[in-house]
Amino acid sequence: MCLAVPGAIRAIDTSDPDNPLGRIDFGGVLREVCLAYVPEARIGDYVIVHAGFAISVLDEEEAAAALADFRAMDEVR
Amino acid sequence: MKYVEEFRDGDAVRAYAEQIRALVTRPWQIMEICGGQTHTIVKYGIDELLPPEVTLVHGPGCPVCVTPIAAIDRALAIAARPEVTFCSFGDMLRVPGSRKNLQMIRAEGGDVRMVYSPLDALAIAEANPQREVVFFAIGFETTAPTAAMAAWQARRRGIRNFSLLVSQVRVPPAIEALMDAPDNRIQGFLAAGHVCTIMGTDEYLPLAARYRIPLVVTGFEPLDLMQGIHRCVKQLEEGRHEVENQYARSVRPEGNPAAKRMLGEVFHVVDREWRGLGVIPSSGLALADAYADLDAERRFPMDALPATDDHGCMSGLVLRGVAKPRECPAFGTRCTPEHPLGATMVSSEGACAAYFSYRGLNQKAPA
């Protein structure tokens, strides 16, 4: 379940404090997304988006660590 | 796409498969409860790369598959009303109720609309004050906060022609029900990464302790799954039963506090029926009393619909991982994606549909 994809925040609109919106770039496709659940998010952050909502800010260090693990795994062969 | 493509590296996936092969000494059954994970596993053939000792069982992880027939029938009855604009995620349009599905209601003249987000349904309500707009709120804990926000915003903005038909479910009670079943053979779980993004990992600690099973919170790309399976097998081989987080780039132990707060405000926990599994106590979310006026079931009272046995469709056994889709006599014959008998065939993530689309009627993919 829970198809959610990562995208980069290009702009933030807090004109309606009940409905903070982010303009998210998924790599050539942009969509408005509700940022209410990621109050700590800033322009340039990557967020994970599900059903029009950002549900987490992607931890780029953890992502890099995971990718490094994969590369190490690959070299062990 | 950044942070997606890198997690699909074929060489690394195969390297993990070899590591798992080297690690394993006995047979293990691991269940994933996430339609998205089922989809990836079957689409990329992950299970075919695993050594024969590791059996991946597809659990009740697709909210489409587990929404009970009665809930679909209620949705159809509401959608058929002339004053209603019924909004739903695309996934639900083909799920069969007792006799029909939402596509058919649309064909008969119902105003059924697909939305990507519950906020789109709210926007439709705001733009069409003469219509009664109902949003079909299905899903797990990942999706519930999105519906909660729509309800909360409707209240804040005084949008009165909006209501929600709620059939949301929670994962941890389902795990308990599965582990308590007498025919249970599952020894470890891959927990759904996006559910845990919202809820965190704390709820899983008592489950790991009580049932002495490893629970690895896992992401959705092929590499995530391989790494998750690897960690789970490692725990099993080493006799450990801990909660581990493979999807740390999105999941924090505390989850998403803002989302959890909104869930607590808008919803409360109820018993809920799961298609094919029966009623699981405390496994559902329903609108809290303060939001009862937004409940579509109250706004559109219906006569009790006759209970339909889910007889025939084997979805239940498939959902519990006790049977594989091709063991069902109807698989691929009377039950196909075009003419589904049960939800596991309807949802693109249901185990049956995944097997049908990606494996055809053969057990293995063509060479």
Place this chain on the structure above:
Amino acid sequence: MTDISCPLPITDYPNVLLAHGGGGRLMHEMLMRRVLPALGTPDAGQTDAALLELGGARLAFTTDAYVVKPLFFPGGDIGRLAVSGTVNDLAMMGATPLALSLSLILEEGLPFETLDRVLASVRATADAAGVKIVTGDTKVVDRGKADGLYINTAGIGAVPAGLTLGPDHVRSGDAVIVSGDLGRHGIAVLAEREGIGFETTIESDVACLHRLVAQLLAAGIEIHCLRDLTRGGLASAMVEIAGASRLGITLEEKAIPVSAPVDAACELLGLDPLHVANEGRMVLFCPEAQAAAALECLHADPLGAGAARIGRVHAESPGRVALQTRIGVSRALDMLSGEQLPRIC
């Protein structure tokens, strides 16, 4: 295991569903089991146009209806689509398009300014393609009945002597080539739809392919079969051709060209690019030995700049299509079931 007795399934839908027009299996079934048998022409539809022999002349004959919503989308409009779609169906037989008919079904209330724009687009596309609209019809229906405007076009073209293209000419060992990247049209149209709406620079790939085909023929490529990719995407076309030719097709996922923005849109909505509609792309089956030359010829034209060799035909698992995934495992590729529905789960 408990005793299973299945209830009667929803098989025979009493009404037509949108899914019956989706280019997938439901539509295929409706044609095969209901429409073609009723018409007494069970073999129709195997190729994009019918081939008629009249005296010494060989004519390709085809028709298509256009019901796209919205009428104007990034990269094109219904008028441009109506001409290119029919020109392409003729081109897939190797035909030089000669003439088109144009039927307009106008909704009461449609602004004339909209009609003028569409007609201008029809004219411009036809002129550029070197084809004339020689006959037509106009009807008006009540408000609420035509999404503004529907168009039907029919076309005839001249097929060179000795050239017969079709799935029954596909041979084991043939190369499978696609003329460019996938999914642009479907995503461009979807981006404008209510309830989905996203911003993108993706434009429809709508284009006339007949000159590209003529160039391939002039270069001496021995084409066995052509199919233009429309609703249902690459997957539908492959499954249909595998079925009709009774051969197997294996495609390499890594070789299939999909642009980054189309890929992103598909990820976002949970769609498979292999099922998304195209309107200016074709697949070509030719002998392996000519694949390189065919690609060179395609690359020389802007319309074929993104052409790629994506697979091969073989005799194993006849009628089935396999996709070799990027992680090296093979899986079956099937048509869409009905409509392509964005998903959240």
